[in-house]
Amino acid sequence: MEGELMIPKNAVGVVLFAHGSGSSRLSPRNQFVAEALQKSGIGTLLFDLLTEAEASDRDNVFDIDFLAHRLSDATRWLKGRSEIKGRSLGYFGASTGAAAALVAASQDHSIRAVVSRGGRPDLAIRQLADMKSPVLLIVGGHDYGVIELNEKAYRVLRCEKSLKIVPGATHLFEEPGALEQVAELASDWFKRHLKTQATEEPVTREPTVYSNRQQAGRMLAQRLKPQAGADVVVLGVPRGGLPVAKEVADALGAPLDVVVVRKLGAPGQPELGIGAVVDGDHPRAIFNQDIVEHLGVSDEYIEAEIARQLKEVNRREIAYRGGRAKIPLAGKTVILVDDGIATGSSARAALRGVRRQKPKRLVLAVPVAPTETIEALRSEADEIVCLETPQDFFAVGQFYRDFHQVTDDEVRAILQTEQPAEAHSES
Secondary structure, three states: OOEEEEOOOOOOEEEEEEOOOOOOOOOHHHHHHHHHHHHOOOEEEEEOOOOHHHHOOHHHHOOHHHHHHHHHHHHHHHHOOHHHOOOEEEEEEEOHHHHHHHHHHHHEOOEEEEEEEOOOHHHHHHHHOOOOOOEEEEEEOOOOOHHHHHHHHHHHOOOOEEEEEEOOOOOOOOOOOHHHHHHHHHHHHHHHHOOOOOOOOOOEOOOOOEOOHHHHHHHHHHHHHHHOOOOEEEEEOOOOHHHHHHHHHHHHOOOEEEOOEEEEEEOOEEEEEEEEEEOOOOOEEEEOHHHHHHHOOOHHHHHHHHHHHHHHHHHHHHHHHOOOOOOOOOOOEEEEEOOOOOOOHHHHHHHHHHHOOOOOEEEEEEEEOOHHHHHHHHHHOOEEEEEEOOOOOOOHHHHEOOOOOOOHHHHHHHHHOOOOHHHHHHO
């Protein structure tokens, strides 16, 4: 990843910048704030959370789990540098980058302060109550909609916190003097909280971590050995679930296929899921009724969003299989595999979509998920195999050292190596 590290002499700490959607380390707004911090005696690291190719996929831009994982990787790299010894670290996030900063800080309690500029803390809502780092939320006075999202996040936060509204500023703080106010607020917050660590040891939680999805798949396959048989089919949830499912299918000598699930986005907030839909031939949608009712989503919008996402489901299924027919699931033992589960809405939609195809037995298999999510899914599957149910669960990515974005090409390559189902049954 490309980055710019600047550490003034006698710097009290270093702030890592997490850029928002459509931005980069070259953002003039973040460059302006970084220069102000440097003048205040604070080091800065500006780097790109995504490569150019990754950023071209809008799904990646709103994958807060993945962005937070990248930020945590950069933090570990920074901590290993000799010039950082004895200096505290902080995060400055904008837009979706602010959500990534909050998620990453919730996992690493050595982060001494977080500042969000025009951020989307609502995208990290599950982590906010567990935050220990002091959080400053800065919002433009004319950034309607985002103000309400930050006010809601402020109420959820239990750590030291502050919400500052810059009068007359819009989302990008382009108005005269607006960005200067942001820089001053951020500098004051970081100078107050980035204190020398001296003999204090950082409190960092060290969860069980898989090297990559392939290792997780091999470990999962060991637990699934008793499922081996001629009537077994393994389904992976693309894209991240396919490398895990590939290892399971190979170990069990079973055919591998995909089940595509798509999130139903909220009106004006496509990254906020109001439900999920699965299976283009026999569509099945489930909803987060609390969010639907809270936002007052109309039936007309829901119908249109289902139709739009089903079109994408069909497109992806055709693209991934490359002309291969779907594997019939009726009367089979079906093992549904993903790389991990957070809230469970997509997994529930996938399980219900598969269930409609009348399998003899339906097994959900994942390397990691929260205990409460697994319990909530018990009624959807005949059996659930989950290797890890950690108490401190923030995001799937925290349990992988390599949690890179799996591409469509990788999915196609995995499926193209698959033999027809008949070949598996003959071996």
